[in-house]
Amino acid sequence: MNIKKITFPTKIFLFLLFSLVSSISIAEGTYQEPVDFVKESFSPSTPPKSSVLWITNKLKPSIYKIMRHKLNALRIRYWKKDGQTVWVLNEIGKEHPITVGLVIKNKKIQRIKVLIFRESRGAEVRHPFFINQFKQVTITPDNKLEKHIDSISGATLSVTALKKLARLALYFDKVINE
């Protein structure tokens, strides 16, 4: 390419690119710190001390059915007060973990929020038009979501990750309330 031949659209593109790059900032993809999510979920009262659910051999088969892989943890931390449980869980969409906060009450999802999104595609899953589908959803006896969740084209793997985490939180809630 002859530098003298740089066309007008190229100049516009380069101008836009450099303008964006010059405004570069750290893009963590953190929409809310997990600790703040927990506090907010119990607000205005004080959040309880965290409890621990150990991933015993009894739980492992059901977890595998939900996640389709072993859980890379020995125990899961959760917060419980006034019949409400709060969970902060991670699952990989395509390459990197998506951190999701979930609030369960009366065996139903009261609140779900993408806290940290690290994937390069599929961040649309954090928007209300998608994530609100999970509200008031519960699970069937075989730990499947009792409601169909419509996917987002081009974000299938992130959608799958969120569906798995919703099932997992509901299952954990069921276990600790048994």
Place this chain on the structure above:
Amino acid sequence: MKTSKQVLPIVLACIMALPSAYAATETSVKELHQLLKEQQKQLKNLESQIDATASQVESSAKSSSKDSKTTVGGYGELHYNNLNGKGGASDTDKIDFHRFVLFFGHEFSKTVRFWSELEVEHSIAGEGQTGEIELEQAYIEVDINKEHKSRIGMFLIPVGIINETHEPTTFYGVERNPVEKNIVPATWWVGGVSVLGELAPGWSYDIAIHEGLNTTLADSYKPRSGRQKTGNASAKDLAYTGRIKWTGVAGLEVAATYHHQNDITQSTDSTAGAANLIELHSIYSQGPFTIKALYAQWELDGTGPKSIGADEQNGWYIEPSFRINEKFGVFARYNKYDNKAGDSNASEKQQTEVGVNWWIDPGVVIKADIQRQDNDGGSNQNGINLGMGYMF
């Protein structure tokens, strides 16, 4: 039976022993209390030790697997085609490991990452062989901020439905649809720079400047023949692509792409000139039903393309499908396209497919379809296609 005289000394002895017994009990309670305290302390220590051990084990497990900065993935597909040729078309009866692809990614930091896709087509590559080894993606992605990022390197053009997402488990039909293959032309990758991101919830955009196509009269100015694949690609006439996509309602995608290049022959053919592509598509899923529709049209300037009717090249398809359950889905697809739509000569091609996908695992699919062509000129290939695909 003992008399009261005999019992009295025993009672007196017991009464006299009571204070010392009481003192002994008091000592025991204190000792027990102390013991309990120590045990509680030990339990707490033990709990902390277990917690620390669990943290260490989890941390080691993570660092050795999912937290690794380098990731590997891939997909592949084996095809069996049994097609009868009519009206001059040849029979096809073959088994082909059509694609074997490996993905390699690396995260340099939280904001800078690498992604690549290396492909072996048709199993064997080399001189005189039918296959090829192709590097289809190799780019550095830099996050500019939370909503915008840039890619520099070799990437897939943001156009159509299958150009960017074409793993066999994600689409119906053994072979990819002929409209995107021959008109778009998928899979279409280029070297260049792009900026992409979100403008508002549900609204995303891509803009890119990159190498253009380099097609010729000998190839009837077909876009597919002009893909330079970033192998010593001519950069005399760069190209520009922009896409806007809306996914503001769950289950719905509507997207439009505009592409322009100053000369589709890289200034090697004075009778050819600028070229513009417009592509529109929509995907709508509601429960088990999905419908996909796509339209694409090229317009080529110049007397050269016009003389053979290649100044207009267009096509469209529609694909309804029904997911019976997690394992099975059925589909039908009607495709119509023409690489010489600019004249009145009969050159239109039509193809209908009906088939089934059987996901034996979410990452593995078995496919079968029936293909029927109705091309202008009557040169058709009709028959069945079977396939296996995987993705991890």
